[in-house]
Amino acid sequence: MRNYQIYWIEELFVQHYYGRERMFYQLFSDWEASTGDLHDIVSKQVDYxxxxxxxxxxxRLLQHEITKVEGAAWINSVATIEREESGATLVLNEKSMSLNAWGHDESEYIFFEILRRNMGQLLAMDIKNERFGWLKPIKQRKFIY
Known part of the structure; x- marks a missing residue:
C-alpha cells in the first residue's frame, strides 16, 4: 500500500528549492518522526x-472530474476509485490531501493527473517508501547563448 501526503507549497519555496525536493522530504519525515519540543518547532516550519x-x-474540481472516471465515487469529502486490481482514495484535509493507493498504480495516477492539470505547487510524499516529487514540475527557462 502506498500512502501519500500532498501539500501545497508556498511559491517562494517552490522556486528556491526546485530540484532539491529531498530537503522537503527530510523536513516532512523529521516532522512525522519527531515528538515534544522538536515536533512543535518542525510543525511551525511546515506551517510556514x-x-x-x-x-x-x-x-468541486474533484467532484466534477471524478464523474468522468469509471469506477469512481465521491462520498463525504472522500474520492474513491476502485478497479479490479487497484484502487485509491483521496481525502481532503485543511493543510494537505491524503492519497492511499493499493494494487497497480493506475488509480493513483488518475488522481495525480487531475491535481496536476488543475492545481500548481503540489508536492506528494510517501514517507514510508521514500517516494516524493512535484505533481506539476515548474518549467525551466532555456536561454540560448
Whole structure:
C-alpha cells in the first residue's frame, strides 16, 4: 500500500528549492518522526512553507472530474476509485490531501493527473517508501547563448 501526503507549497519555496525536493522530504519525515519540543518547532516550519488547500474549489474540481472516471465515487469529502486490481482514495484535509493507493498504480495516477492539470505547487510524499516529487514540475527557462 502506498500512502501519500500532498501539500501545497508556498511559491517562494517552490522556486528556491526546485530540484532539491529531498530537503522537503527530510523536513516532512523529521516532522512525522519527531515528538515534544522538536515536533512543535518542525510543525511551525511546515506551517510556514505550506498553504492551506482551498477546500471548496478543490472539492468541486474533484467532484466534477471524478464523474468522468469509471469506477469512481465521491462520498463525504472522500474520492474513491476502485478497479479490479487497484484502487485509491483521496481525502481532503485543511493543510494537505491524503492519497492511499493499493494494487497497480493506475488509480493513483488518475488522481495525480487531475491535481496536476488543475492545481500548481503540489508536492506528494510517501514517507514510508521514500517516494516524493512535484505533481506539476515548474518549467525551466532555456536561454540560448
Amino acid at each position: 512553507i505550506t498553504k492551506p488547500i482551498p477546500y471548496l474549489p478543490t472539492q
